[in-house]
Amino acid sequence: MVLEFEKPIADLELKLQEMIQLANEKNIDLSSDIQSLEEKLQLLKKETFHNLTRWQRVQLSRHADRPYALDYIYEMTNDFIELHGDRTVKDDKAMIGGLGDIDGRSVMFIGQQKGRNTKLRQERNFGMANPEGYRKALRLMKMAEKFNKPIITLIDTPGAYPGIEAEERGQGEAIAKNLREMFKLKVPVICIIIGEGASGGALGIAIGDKVMMLENSWYSVISPENCSTILWRSWDHKEQAAEALKLTGTDMKNNGLVDAIIEEPLGGAHRNMSDMAARIKAKIKEALVELDKMKVDKRIEKRIEKFCAMGIVQE
Structure with a gap:
């Protein structure tokens, strides 16, 4: 492509x-x-x-050959064990998670997963999780907390699934509960946007002590196409919408919404997946060294303060 x-x-x-x-x-x-x-x-x-323009970075984030969450996990670990199910409805294939080893340290990986072909895209629901996906993610987070394992989330979704059945099963409630519970987790939480980071679907697993973005990923309340549709009744202004949304890693860091940008190999992450995985792994290890030095209460306090400081309030 x-x-x-x-x-x-x-x-x-x-x-x-x-x-x-x-x-x-x-x-x-x-x-x-x-x-x-x-x-x-x-x-x-x-x-x-x-x-690159902002729209071109959006295009790169969706590149057909771009690595997905499981690609990075299998590259960074040798013994990943995937865990399934929310213990209520079913196993959501759009949300994956499990235990893996990073240079001798066991961590809990959670992420959204897309598919490489038509069959897998349908099976993974194009990376759009249902409520049971977010409930599975929370179940695994609580398991990680119980056994004192750090949590690494890899975010790559065009948004939570917007279907009627998802709303009937409590999509909003599931995401809101994740937000509340992630603030209180006693273990280190590192969140990395590896591709698309759209709306509450991304935020549902993105409350962490360290939030990072890959160089050619994006993070926003809405996609450029949907923003264009709302404002101009057409997708034709998606490039203009991308510029207005300021959704790149540089924009997010300048606005204090993420902590770091992970540089990609020249041409994008898909050009050298092993190199990209090594860079992500190095950033994870670096962040864990810093977070391990903090007491639990202090870490939770700083996590809450970080998100409370976002945005501008006028009275």
Whole structure:
């Protein structure tokens, strides 16, 4: 999959491959030309990806090859054990969770999971969890608290499932309860937006001591398309909406809504998933070292203060 703004890069990569193939097949020395083209390609990538618009970052966050929560979990751990079910309705495939080991330390992973093909997308409900998904997440958080395991949440959702059946089973109540309970968790909680972070569907597992975003992820109360639909009655203004929403990691950090931005490999996380997973793992370990030094009551107090300080109040 090649995005519109990536086409000049793709064309140059194709030209480079053809030159290398020609040199091998004809036994011609084109090393200087190949090196020149490689340098030109690297420069073009830097210029392109260091100057992306907000809408282009939204597009990258949805790239078909972008790693999902389970990709990162399996890359960071060797013994992940997935846990299932909310013990009330069923096992929501859009919300995953379980215990994994990060360099000898057991942690509880929770995240939203999308699918790679049509069948899996339907099975995972496109990463949109139902109430039972949020109740499963809370059950696993409480389990982690009971056994004193840190909680790592990986957020990637276009929003909580908005269907009638979800509302009938208490979608709003399930998310609201998660928000309340996450503030009071006695163990360290680290939340990382790895792709899309839309609305309450994202916030339902995003109350933490440390909240981070990947460089090409987004976090907002609404998607650019839905914002455009509300304001202009059309999706045609989605790029303008993305600019107005200020939903990138840089925007969020400048507004004090997230603590850190995790830089991605040049071209996006999908270009080098192993490298991206290593960067996430390093940030998790760094955050845990800091949070472990804090007493439980102080950590909870700072967590509450962090979210209470967000926004502007005028009286």
